Amino acid sequence: MVHGTTEDAARWGRDQGRAQAAVIAEMTVAPALGGGDLSQGLTAEQRERLQHSTDLAIYNDSVLRLRVRDFAGRVVFSDDGTTAGGVSITDPAFVSASAGQTEASLLSAPELPGGQVIRVLQPIMASATGQSVGVLELYLPYAQIAARLHQQMTQTYWRLGGGLGVLYLVLALISWSTTRSLRRYAQRQAHEALHDALTGLPNRAAFHERAREAVAQPGEPGAIVLVDLDRFKEVNDTLGHHAGDELLGVVAGRLRDGLRPADTLARLGGDEFALILPRSDAGTVRRLLDELSAALAHEVVLDGVPLSIEASFGVALYPEHGRDVEELLRRADAAMYHGKRGASDIVVYAGEEMAAHSTQWLVVQAELRHALARDELVLHYQPKVDLRSGEVASVEALVRWQHPQRGLLPPSEFLPAAEQSGLIEPLTAWVLRRALADQAHWTSTGRCWSVSVNVSARNLEKPGFAEFVAGLVAEYGTSPGQLLLEVTETALAADARRAAQTVVDLSSRGIGISVDDFGTGFTGMSQLLGLPIAEVKIDRTFVADVLDSPQSQAIVRAVIALAHGLGSRVTAEGVETADVAYWLRRAGCDEAQGYLYSRPVPWLEIPMYEITGAAS
Incomplete structure (x- = not known):
């Protein structure tokens, strides 16, 4: 009976030591090391983090001795600053811990209360990679367990006087309770070490x-x-x-x-x-x-x-x-x-080209930040032509990047990088400032064109965007009605409530809103009800085959009728032939935009005279 109780206590101590070592290694030591190579020693920052994170455990005597060792056995950190001593690297326990196994032993220590100590060799796993980077050597107190053992033995002697039968029953119940508690504790510790606290999922x-x-x-x-x-x-x-x-x-x-x-x-x-x-x-x-x-x-x-x-x-x-x-x-x-x-x-x-392209995208983001600082971006403008008069009614600002090595880059080469990195906000601000400055110049030459600028979902969702745009309009002395912000259907659908509020705020300040690429996203006319939309742009996919496709013709006519019913003008994108322009004019479309009239060019190259074929 005495022997069995002693063995149970020793096993309990080892199990408790393993669980405590796993928690210290994962929650204290590994984060402090940050996945570094222990063979190179510790940086001052790592040593300071380790000292700070282990001081409390040492101070409270829950840990008697702590050493961090590399696989060569060198002590790279200890709680008392010494680098000597510890388990030999040829010891089977150290070899096993170096291979990724936790080893716990109960050793004799006459100088300590209880006369014994729990030694645990725990592999240190890097948080980022899950790879073993060293060995944690812990010495934990056994005094409390020894005290409990003494108490149990005292009870045992008293119960022997009352009868061996009662004694055997009580010890069986104690053993069962202790084992269950240890098992539950070990299971709980193991679960918490391998699962996410918020979702309960594996980590x-x-x-x-x-x-x-x-x-x-x-x-x-x-x-x-x-x-x-x-x-x-x-x-x-x-x-x-x-x-x-x-x-x-x-x-x-x-x-x-x-x-x-x-x-x-x-x-x-x-x-x-x-x-x-x-x-x-x-x-x-x-x-x-x-x-x-x-x-x-x-x-x-x-x-x-x-x-x-x-x-x-x-x-x-x-x-x-x-x-x-x-x-x-x-x-x-x-x-x-x-x-x-x-x-x-x-x-x-x-394939590898995908991984390489991902790296290249990071390069683009970094270069784009410098491009904004060095003013490497330029604006080209594409006219919107009144289908009745054939005159340029307004222009759309389209950003280009004059890259010092790659030449003039279209938006598809850098706008997605701007969207993903948050650069879209300073980029949009730059486009608005340059477009309003250019508008002031062409207005002084007698060209009374309004200007359209594309904005993204991030812009609409940013608090204070309407106030920011209104401030720029006032700064450049532009009439608010001369600025039109083009938003895609996707931008309106991303966070419909916030986007709608921003649209209302902009419109209340006199700034026009255009729905770009209508028909290709997730927005329907029902979602435009109540929004002050000045313009609806029919996507080029419906315009390209409008002469040959009855379905496209029906869609274009329906959009024109519904947009006019909402008080919005209609602009067709991607117009490339005079026959398409003629059909759109007869269908009631207000304006057209496309290569038939002009590619995107600097504003000085846009003709002031009536564009031939626009109203014929």
């Missing part, structure tokens, strides 16, 4: 472990998928972090409900999730992700604000794209950011 460490197991299965295709929420930062900034946490919980629930039993969903951090889809070919993965994307898109109301959740999915298939988890994650990440630039919300990795 990055658990994901790496499961991914390695899935990828290692021979002959079984599958996929690693990264999921990143679009515009999540705006939810945090606008509604607060509590709303962001609630949104993450909703996303986790919807993703979990849409997966199969064998699939794995993990939260890697922030608004980034990851999926492991075993036994799945490319077609199966695509169908499953389409269903997940549709499930996420259902509206959710946070703090009274209805939101539509959008996400980008990057897919790397195994073994097609590799069997190394880190490599698959890099390729899935490249595919995901390729999708964020507008290709699609679900993108499968398509």
Whole structure:
């Protein structure tokens, strides 16, 4: 009986030591090291972080001795500053810990209360990579456990006097209770070490472990998928972090409900999730992700604000794209950011050129910041022609980048990078200032053209945008009615309530609003009711075949009639022939824009006279 109780206490101490060492290694040591190479020693910053994070445990005597050692056995950090002593690198326990296994032992220590100490050798896992970078050597007190052992033994002696039968029953109950408590504690610690506290999903460490197991299965295709929420930062900034946490919980629930039993969903951090889809070919993965994307898109109301959740999915298939988890994650990440630039919300990795293009996109963002500072951007203008008179009624400002090495770049080469990096706000401000300055110049030469400037969803959703535009109009002495802001249907649909309020605020200041590319996005005429829209632009896809397609003709006529009913003028984009211009004029279209009249050019090259063929 005495021997059994002693063994239980020792096992309890070892289990407790392992659990405590796992928590210290993951929550204290690994974050302080930051994934650095221990063989190079510690930086002063790392040493200071380690000292700060371990002082409390040492001070409270929950840890007797702490050392951080590299795989060569060198002590790179200790709580008392010494670098000598510790377990020999040839010790089987140290070898096992270097290989990734936790080793706990109960050792004799006559100089300490209780006479024993718990020694734990715990591998240190880098938070970012999940790889072992060193060994944590801990010595934990055994005094409390020894005291409990003494108490149990005292009770045992008393109960022996009352009868061996009662004694055996009591000890059995104590053993069962103790074992259950330890098991629950160990399970709870293990769960918390491998799961996200907010969503309850597996965390990055658990994901790496499961991914390695899935990828290692021979002959079984599958996929690693990264999921990143679009515009999540705006939810945090606008509604607060509590709303962001609630949104993450909703996303986790919807993703979990849409997966199969064998699939794995993990939260890697922030608004980034990851999926492991075993036994799945490319077609199966695509169908499953389409269903997940549709499930996420259902509206959710946070703090009274209805939101539509959008996400980008990057897919790397195994073994097609590799069997190394880190490599698959890099390729899935490249595919995901390729999708964020507008290709699609679900993108499968398509080769090294995709990864290279992702790197190039970062270069573009950095160069664009310098381009704004060095004034390398230029504006070209494309006229909008009155179909009745043939005169230029207004012009649309279109930005170009005079790159010092690559020459004149169109917007498609840099605008997506601006949208993703937040540069769209200073870029839009630059375009507005230059367009208003140019307008002042052509007005002084007798050209009374209004000017249109394109703005994005980010601009409409930014608080104070209407006041900012009104301030620029006043600064350049322009009549508000001479400025027209073109917004796409996608911009109006992104956050309909905020966008509508911004449109109303701009219109109340006399600034016109144009709906660009109408018919290709998600906005219908019902969503334009009540909005002060000055112009509706018919997308070029309907104009290009309007002479031959009865369906396009019906759509164009319907848009013209409905826009006029709302009090808006109608401009057709992409007009390239006089026959198309003639048909549009007869259909009641007000203005036209396209290569028939002029390509985008500097404003000095736009003709002042009547454009031939516009009204014929």
